[in-house]
Amino acid sequence: MKRSIFILFILASLLLTACGxxxxxxxxxxxxxxxxxxxxxxxxxxxxxxxxxxxxxxxxLPKTTAPDTSESPETxxxxxxxPETxxxxxxxxxxxDAPPVTEAPAVTEELLAMGPVPTxxxxxxxxxxxxxxxxxxxxxxxxxxxxxxxxxxxxxxxxTDETVTILYRxxxxxxxxxxxxxxxxSSAAETQNTLGGIYYPAGGRLIAVDAGHQGKGMKDQEPLxxxxxxxxxxxxxxxxxxxxxIAERELNLQVSLLLRxxxxxxxxxxxMIRESHEVTLSNAQRALIANAYGADAFVRxxxxxxxxxxxxxxxxxxxxxxxxxxxxxxxxxxxxxxxxLESYCVATGIQLNNIWMTDTMTGINWxxxxxxxxxxxxMSNVEEDELMATDAFRKNAAVGMANGLDAYFxxxxxxxxxxxxxxxxxH
Ligand SMILES: [Zn+2]
Numbered sequence: 001m002k003r004s005i006f007i008l009f010i011l012a013s014l015l016l017t018a019c020g021x022x023x024x025x026x027x028x029x030x031x032x033x034x035x036x037x038x039x040x041x042x043x044x045x046x047x048x049x050x051x052x053x054x055x056x057x058x059x060x061l062p063k064t065t066a067p068d069t070s071e072s073p074e075t076x077x078x079x080x081x082x083p084e085t086x087x088x089x090x091x092x093x094x095x096x097d098a099p100p101v102t103e104a105p106a107v108t109e110e111l112l113a114m115g116p117v118p119t120x121x122x123x124x125x126x127x128x129x130x131x132x133x134x135x136x137x138x139x140x141x142x143x144x145x146x147x148x149x150x151x152x153x154x155x156x157x158x159x160t161d162e163t164v165t166i167l168y169r170x171x172x173x174x175x176x177x178x179x180x181x182x183x184x185x186s187s188a189a190e191t192q193n194t195l196g197g198i199y200y201p202a203g204g205r206l207i208a209v210d211a212g213h214q215g216k217g218m219k220d221q222e223p224l225x226x227x228x229x230x231x232x233x234x235x236x237x238x239x240x241x242x243x244x245x246i247a248e249r250e251l252n253l254q255v256s257l258l259l260r261x262x263x264x265x266x267x268x269x270x271x272m273i274r275e276s277h278e279v280t281l282s283n284a285q286r287a288l289i290a291n292a293y294g295a296d297a298f299v300r301x302x303x304x305x306x307x308x309x310x311x312x313x314x315x316x317x318x319x320x321x322x323x324x325x326x327x328x329x330x331x332x333x334x335x336x337x338x339x340x341l342e343s344y345c346v347a348t349g350i351q352l353n354n355i356w357m358t359d360t361m362t363g364i365n366w367x368x369x370x371x372x373x374x375x376x377x378x379m380s381n382v383e384e385d386e387l388m389a390t391d392a393f394r395k396n397a398a399v400g401m402a403n404g405l406d407a408y409f410x411x412x413x414x415x416x417x418x419x420x421x422x423x424x425x426x427h
Pocket of ligand 1: 212213238239248302303
């Protein structure tokens with residue numbers, strides 16, 4: 001097998017440690033947007049930093065008590081036409097049994113000497129392929145990287161008749177073409193048939209990605225949370241670009257597809273709630289699918305809109321600690337929201353607004369896994385609308401969100417280590 005490995009860039013955008021305390025008010029407060037709730041915590045974001053191979057540092061996670069004031073934000077406003085779907089069956093969760101993942105070896109001098117590092121952004125024609133058998137990945141100097149099990153999703157970035165170059169956690173690996181197939185493994189296919197969603201088994205952790213909205217809104221009502229008598233419209237149609245006229249569903253989907261590729265490259269399994277506009281899934285149903293797959297994180301990709309054309313910036317949304325349906329997930333959801341917001345803003349240069357904690361979001365309330373809504377920016381703001389329409393921005397957005405998930409799981413790991421050492425102190 002002819003193989004060689006190069007290093008790939010790292011977009012590792014360093015997080016601003018200062019952002020760990022969004023309430024600290026270090027940075028100038030910015031205008032309040034009437035529609036999106038009064039948000040306090042505001043910070044401006046520094047320029048994107050690209051530091052090759054820098055580890056992602058997770059900022060500490062102080063709790064801010066962001067005011068949860070106004071009425072329903074643009075995120076899930078009522079609207080539009082259209083009937084119902086039957087809720088997806090919540091079957092027993094067939095979660096992927098992920099292979100043990102060996103960390104990529106530290107960068108060596110030899111590898112660095114191999115030449116300029118390509119970046120993910122250069123690969124326009126990426127393709128998802130699956131390993132057809134157990135597939136060892138080995139560096140050029142013979143160091144084992146990992147062994148992928150059969151049916152593992154990888155991103156092919158180039159191919160010849162005999163070889164396929166894949167992207168694995170920042171490494172480029174050249175494999176014999178017969179080791180890879182375009183066909184999804186049957187277990188993944190079965191899972192999809194049972195639950196819906198499009199499932200890419202890759203690494204040990206599973207991220208459910210929900211590209212907000214769909215072809216048509218769903219005006220029927222559904223409970224605000226499990227057991228709730230409060231009802232809310234099943235799905236709104238979303239907003240649209242004030243200048244580009246791009247529909248929010250389209251922007252959300254395009255970024256989500258890039259996020260999928262980025263997550264697989266980071267070694268995550270991915271479950272896409274939708275990859276087309278031709279679905280009929282309410283907010284609650286989307287959460288149920290993420291629950292059924294046993295996602296480690298549920299990421300809902302949206303863009304904002306406001307009657308104030310000057311409103312701009314990104315925010316994430318999670319539940320409060322007192323949420324009657326899943327308040328126990330608050331701490332994790334908050335950490336997820338914080339990590340993703342910071343990384344996203346660093347990677348895109350979009351202004352960092354705040355994390356909004358609210359219990360008014362059906363798709364959050366039904367989640368049984370850590371969840372966040374990523375509001376990427378304002379389509380009602382000409383500048384942000386036009387920026388978000390560019391390929392470069394969308395790719396950076398995907399990279400930033402994937403980095404944010406890395407940071408979140410790093411936080412979780414650190415947290416559990418602290419927990420263990422605490423229990424070990426009882427001697
Ligand atoms: Zn939306």
